[in-house]
Amino acid sequence: MGQPEPSVRATARSLDEGIDWGACQLLVGAPPSIQLSETDDSGLPIEASADSAAADLNAEQATLHGDVDLVRGDTRLQADEVVVNRLTSAVDARGNILLQRPDIRMSGERAEYQLDSRQGRVEQASYRVPAAHARGDAASAELVGPGISRYSDITYSTCQPGDDAWLLSANALEIDQNEGFGTARNATLRFMGAPILYAPWFTFPTDNRRRSGLLVPSVGHTGNTGFDLSVPYYFNLAENYDLTLTPRYMSRRGALLGGEFRFLTRTGRGELKADYLPNDREYGSARGSASLRANAGLAPRLTGALRLNYASDSQYLEDLGSSLAVTSTTHLERAGELRYFGDDWDLLGRVQQYQTIDERIPARNRPYSRLPQLRLDLFKPDGLAGTNYLLDAEYVNFYRDDSVRGHRVQLFPRIGLPLRRSWGYIEPRVGAHFVSYMLTDQIEGLDDSPSSLAGTFSLDGGLYFDRGMNYFGNAATQTLEPRLYYLYVPRVDQDDQPVFDTGVFDFNFDNLFRENRFNGPDRFGDANQLTLALTSRVFSDQSGAELLRAS
Template sequence: MTRPQFLILLACAACSPRLLAASLPADTWQCLPATDGGGWDCRPAGSPAGTAGATAQPETPEPPPIAAGESSPRTPAAADGARPAPITPPPDSDPTWRLCRPAPRPSAPLPASGQTHTYLEGDTAEIRQQEVYILTGNALAESGGERILAERLTYRDADGRLDAEGSLRIEQPDILVQGEWGHLNLAEDTGEIHRITYQMPQRHGRGVAEVAHQDSDILKRLEDATYTTCDPGRDDWHIQAREVYLHTDKGEGRAWHATLRIKDVPILYTPYLSFPLDDRRKSGFLVPSLGASEETGADISVPYYWNIAPNHDATITPRLMSKRGVQLIGEYRFLQPNHSGQLDLEGLPSDQEFDDNRYLIGFEHQARLSPRLSTQVDFLDISDRHYFEDLGSNLDDTSRTYIRRYAQARYLGTGWSLTGRVDDYVITDPSISTEPFQRLPQLLFRARPAPGWNPWGLDLHFNSELVRFEHDSRITGTRAHLDPVLELPWLRNAYHLTPGVGVSHTRYQLDNTATGDPDEPDLTVPYGYLDASLFLERDMRWGEDAYLHTLEPRLFYLYAPHENQDDIPRFDTGLSDFRFSQLFAVNRFTGHDRFGDANQLAAAVTSRILDPRTGYEQLRFGIGQLYYFRDRKVTLNPGQAPETRDSSNIVADLNWNLTRALSFNAGIQYDPEAEGIDRQSYRLQYRPDPRHILNLSHRFREGSLEQIDINGFWYLNERWHVVGRWYYSLEEDQLLEALAGVEYESCCWIARLAVRDFINSVTSGTAGSTGERNLAIMLQFELKGLTSLGQPVQELIEQSVLGYRP
């Protein structure tokens, strides 16, 4: 608070028995003893006699004590007309505190933070020596964004000192304080209050203290203090400390000789504790993580967070595993205006189970060097292929067979882009013996003229690649690829017609070839296509609701001559997974080492049901098939028999939003020759809101895969929540993953318990066997507004339940 510029005592016995005092310019008001001998006669300067009280402040109701969620009367506006500061919104709308009582509020809108004068009010008043004001009965003082209430206030104008006695209450935007008595200096923002109870509405925090010292406007000091985020009367947990410093400028608190108590039972003692007061990060030990699994035994991690700078931080975590030893995990992150990144280091010397050293090195970096030039690095190296199998924490880690690592730079021009890249793969599946090729380097140039540059309606696409393939034991070489495409699209509201022609040209310079094989083979395949779509629509009704129904037939004819490709090596090419979108692809292979010969027609139809007002898609169904007019002689590997079928499988996709909460997705491939389903996948999701999610999935691939995945997260009520997953392989007759968890939530804490049984290696076991399994028990205890104890069960729920978000 700042010292008032001038203070004039006002009293109007005729209007109210209360006494009002305000800081007003001396030439604005005149206050004289009333002619009837009681109270004061106040009028604007220069106004005629007899208008006493006409402009006096109206009566102000008595402000109530702290009452959660209670409405309050309006405090009289400051005399200079400054608008009162808004009340800090309580966190009632934050779902974190939905089970708590409403947060307390100031008794009335607080004065503006920039207010420089002091407003005083009380039932009775006494002035001593023209500078000491004694207010008794519902006394109030306001200035600089805060309000002070007490039974008795003594204010000294000379130095801004304010003494308060009886039911003292201080209201500030971020804290509400009650005490028995106190001394404050409004001019210097210092003082002390005795036997206090405080509440912090923004963080739902509260506590008590024997004495509170305000050393400055940014530093508060508490003696024999407690802190909790629980509701009054429910101290499920609290921190008790001998001395606490609150640094509001740094957003942190410091406590000495602090004890964490659960239901008055001491759980943790520390001679020094640092904790946040806002969202700013700070250095210190994080709560240990506790768990156990069959692979690691008892598993204890103690992370230390190092806030190096506002844009740099690191986490150093010693991890003790009873079966394996001590692992050290480090994570360093940095953030700059034009680039950011993360460095991960993990080391486990002399793994007791593996009998060797284990390590992981990871680095990620993204940078924008200019508005058009960007770079990206994603690097990972591990000591052995069993690393994730032994030390990973989820099925995603253990089920990966390759991890791609690369570094690239990309320049975006006007209508063109140039990308330079080097990449290779880390094998994480012990059953894989052949390593993929390295691309050292790869250059990609793509061009498409800017909109508006299409003479005669022509649309030009140009893709090209230059790449060097390296390998320790296989053929290596350089591949150059060019693929220009010219289209003439005719786009109308009712139809689209796009003819196009292109040329795929690939040339090689090879090393380590077999005797008699060419060193510089090349491949040139011209191709052409015609893409035609028709858009039909009609109004329809479904019950009492109106919808727009569309019918969108599409024909896609593709022609590419046969070129012998048996002499062409295969570096990075495979057969594309056949699905609905593949009906309209010009090449049935991925990569550029093969280009499929084609004389075929794709016939498909898509139908949609839309809400005509919002465009919301109620249903989308697509079905199609390829019709071949000749055999396909180009195969993935030399010597394979050509494809002689005259038609492909029938593929169909369905996306049906039965309601806003219930959706169904399906993909089917039907083999008309075998008269059976070759592949299928179904997913039914019920998600009325983020608190209730249920997924049921089935995946089938003839001869290789059939799986069922049931997972969900469900609020049984506001306090009890459950999570579960059952992921089963029917083909191998084994359980891939089972998860069962329960979560209990109160106002100020959450307990999560999860039991997880999962395959530790996707390649282990055969049909009818159990494979290598891992059983883990995970417990997490979260103290809201403070920290969490145990393993990250919430992250596990995110990975296991489709659609779940914390």
């Protein structure tokens, strides 16, 4: 097969010019909605150019031949041959047609178009809808009005030309960009060439406005589920709440129904999710899961949160979870909390329990319940003589079956004296970490009311140097920031203290400058250490954005 003619290649390039094909998804409204209005071009002149032209004065028509380019207002028509009726503004075009308007682009071999009414028809059309990032082919395409087009024997996709990963084919399709949806009849949805869904009629969004309709199906295959198909349907119930129902078919396990209800109130928001499988053929019984997350502003400075999670059995998430993060979950949280924010402090009250999903985890390694937890965090800058005050205070009642349990009180006051200049800073800080317990079922031979007190001293200092530089052709500033951090904490006996919720921080750069290498109050690490660090950053002089950081 020979190479296409230059005019054909130019038509293909113009058809796709400026369209972002980054999201290869079919039935989602990723692009923003557009506002289309009735444009009156009837009073505007017709501008035309061609290799040759002939006029029939009796019939009041003009015929143009060879690379015809006709423009009126925001409409442009290119073709090999164009006949224009100067009385009716009707246009008949043939050969390598490219019709362009802000809302639509079409190519084909023959077109009829009315310049005044902006209505027309293109045979054997390829089309593009720039605002929807959509494309396809049709036996015929009809322009009904601004933003509205109809097609017969059509394909539709939002994948780039040449990539038909997602493809919709239908006997008929209407795209209404004013309302932001498409309506297909006798439609088949294909994924990687394989048909996965047939519908005699359905609608789908073409922009990001909320409306009821089918969303992108999910298709896969795993050892746990076999062939796995999910077809979500979105219900736009009201401005402040909506519902998504997702029927899911798994060849090895059966049919599952999932739902997600989202709501927004004047003071908060939340979402309720649930899945139910009435008869798991592999497991032998009904299975399900549910979760509720809600946050609310209850009063000025007072917020509340609720997090509830449930699974019917220990293998549910592993068998039916939809992602690696879900299937690897070992515990499900159930918690409610209130938080009050003061000017320099905040107070948290919380109750928290966990459902252990992985039954292989021994009881001694499962998380404790907090029934309840009360925590006060205070940071008071600009205190006496430039000092700042910090306080971490907490009370928790820990509970776990067949384990050491009880009450813990922690107090960690600190006072620092930050001295800052444009060229650097230094901040000495002293503190005292106190923790005390009242325990039940303590290990025999250990104190059931242990406590410990550890003093702390730290010295943090750094310098700032900077210079101008050229960063890939743009003006920038590079800094050099040496930092020194000294920490001293004497060793204290903590052997009688249980470990309720404490571990060691992961090693990273920021954790080199912590007062405690442990992430909870049950242990406070002794230290007599000096840390030296060097950081260099690059900032844009124009925007102030940080472009590069190395430490």
